[in-house]
């Protein structure tokens with residue numbers, strides 16, 4: 001019987017465990033133990049219920065375009081629990097000089113693909129609109145080195161586009177900054193499009209045409225989630241694992257290879273395994289591997305993480321009627337606010353709030369406001385309520401019916417320039433340690449679907465090394 005240790009019980013570790021569990025149930029002689037330092041499994045996937053409303057403390061959904069999370073949900077019997085975002089209400093605002101300005105139709109991520117809505121949009125200056133027109137004729141370009149998202153977007157559309165769209169969009173997804181994040185790691189499609197087509201606008205349109213959609217099929221929603229919230233997925237996964245294999249409140253300090261085995265030490269206990277999957281943020285993986293391989297530990301430790309805070313406020317029916325339609329808004333850095341974005345949850349996922357409730361979820365923190373973690377919940381609520389009043393208007397003077405604050409320390413990986421080269425160095429070092437696999441959001445995708453994929457891939461790599469995996 002082979003034994004595999006999994007370190008970390010977030011979605012990445014649970015996905016790895018489920019892959020092994022499936023093999024175990026089909027008769028493969030393999031066992032696993034999952035070590036999780038906190039008392040609960042699921043990592044940052046936390047769903048609460050307050051006053052009839054469903055509140056997401058961490059992720060609220062995932063991109064439909066990336067199939068791995070929805071595929072896993074179907075496998076574990078949650079296919080009928082998958083729901084799409086209410087895209088008929090999809091409208092996002094950017095805060096410009098304190099006011100909400102709607103993003104023009106046809107923007108794909110930050111690339112304009114429709115002429116008229118962009119031309120008439122009050123969001124952009126005439127100068128940026130002229131840059132957008134000229135972008136259509138951008139020649140193919142291969143950057144000799146990795147560069148930041150800001151550098152690439154500026155080359156195509158100018159600095160206003162970086163401030164109004166690139167930076168706020170990346171704050172929303174990565175809690176990061178366009179001037180730090182690597183275009184090759186974060187937007188590899190953009191680097192490809194620039195190389196082949198030159199113009200990102202033309203490339204987006206060509207891609208859309210190529211994908212084409214069967215005429216009678218409805219468009220897929222942009223975001224997918226679960227009826228009972230994101231934690232429904234981790235709860236269902238946990239229910240399908242071997243309960244004896246799940247060790248919560250077990251912080252792993254080290255994993256040391258000895259002969260053909262790995263010694264995993266957690267607290268005062270240590271145990272031997274044939275292989276180890278580390279599915280934690282890379283800063284935690286660096287600590288666990290410090291005594292094993294200094295170089296690998298250093299490379300892992302150099303991947304930066306940012307922290308974030310989510311604040312959910314609940315309001316009554318009267319406030320709900322006075323709030324703008326749409327999914328919410330993004331706040332560019334030039335506005336000088338601490339809030340990065342806010343979601344009108346009752347519009348994005350209507351069933352999460354009864355008809356007589358409004359839910360506003362706000363994001364703070366990110367790479368440029370790590371200090372927010374030091375603020376008390378009361379101080380954070382004060383900031384959020386003041387900024388909401390200034391941005392959305394006096395409707396939000398009202399006392400919320402409820403408020404919840406969640407702090408996430410060093411939870412969002414920042415793929416900075418050179419990230420892909422660092423991953424190669426990490427892989428070279430990892431290969432020298434047979435029986436070790438790495439998974440999580442620090443490598444090749446921060447979203448829930450990528451974490452599901454990375455956990456499953458790490459497990460299949462380990463099983464393949466034991467001659468227990470065939471993709472057939």
Ligand SMILES: Cc1cc2nc3c(=O)[nH]c(=O)nc-3n(C[C@H](O)[C@H](O)[C@H](O)COP(=O)(O)OP(=O)(O)OC[C@H]3O[C@@H](n4cnc5c(N)ncnc54)[C@H](O)[C@@H]3O)c2cc1C
Nearest residue numbers: 008010011012037043044058059060252284440441447448
């Ligand atoms: C506020 C927020 C909003 C987000 N929104 C979205 C979204 O809408 N859509 C989306 O797709 N993604 C979103 N993400 C990103 C996504 O949720 C995460 O990248 C993903 O869930 C990370 O999963 P993970 O298992 O790799 O890490 P984690 O969830 O961080 O789990 C790692 C686990 O390892 C444990 N651990 C650490 N060290 C040790 C140790 N030494 N021993 C034992 N256990 C250890 C930790 O306690 C933790 O439970 C969001 C993230 C945050 C924080």
